[in-house]
Amino acid sequence: MSARTGILLLVSGPSGSGKTTLCRRLADEKEAHYSISCTTRPPREGEVHGVDYHFLDRKDFQQRIDAGDFLEHAEVHQNHYGTLRSEVLDFLAKGIDVVMDIDVQGAEQVRHCSNVDIQAALVDLFVMPPSEQELKARLVGRGTDQDNIIALRMENALEEMTHWTEYTYRIVSATREEDYRKFKALLVAERLKISRLTK
């Protein structure tokens, strides 16, 4: 096996598209490092600091912005979200693939990042729900949010959906197994790319 640099796989899609499940499974199967985001939003029930997110207060988040620690950061639903450079670059250099569950704004920032290692590593995927109706069913089905939160999330999801053409790859969600099979194939194929070989 020749040495190569890592792949940075950006995965976007509306809440309810199943993107987080895909990313988490890839990490569970040790195929990639799951880049843990920072956020100022409060933890939901069951969410663990350092596993689901690095939960930061606004002051702490701002200090890290000022220090240039973030690869990207954005405000969504009135909360800050961001990815630390250390969550990505250290892994890529070691040839470890990194998967990022990221919104369209964040992906746009990463795409325009001037770091050459990021640019060489970058692959982006948009995961779409099979239909608007199914998206709504999935958002309601979670049962963790109130109606007004669901409505806001649906509105945001539909806005998010308009950005799919900015991506290289797209998966239209079918079943979990089918989606994962395609997702994994994408990573297997990207690993065959000659451009990332270092010797």
Next chain:
Amino acid sequence: MSARTGILLLVSGPSGSGKTTLCRRLADEKEAHYSISCTTRPPREGEVHGVDYHFLDRKDFQQRIDAGDFLEHAEVHQNHYGTLRSEVLDFLAKGIDVVMDIDVQGAEQVRHCSNVDIQAALVDLFVMPPSEQELKARLVGRGTDQDNIIALRMENALEEMTHWTEYTYRIVSATREEDYRKFKALLVAERLKISRLTK
């Protein structure tokens, strides 16, 4: 499933790399159309006209060159080989993927072809044997050729190997199943590309 144009998958690699087995299996599993080449070399034992190759005499081959029927053609081992446009373009337009088992000269010609449909469809892969030693073992193991033919084929294989960096993807041959798993993943991933969607 959205409509898309077909993928043209060029597969090169030295004799003994296992590329033909990969291409044939993809066609057998109805994943892609196997583009049948034309050649002026005489059929080997068991080879069937219209299945393994379209076997043409030199005059017939030359007439088709003059008529502009070939997408690419080249001379290898003192014989002519070529691909008819009709073996590729008609399929791509219908959204059928086409796999071509092609030498490095032929791949180079297809890459420089000015046809926009070809350019949009093009994906190229180089299949390498695991080592020079294993390559030789595979070439001898066939048992269909004389020593001097094997020596010529080995020499040609080593020359062919120098071109691998011209390709986008590379598979270093391991086992048949492992190689095919990667090959199939490549096609699955390419099918997820947004750039080939037509609606």
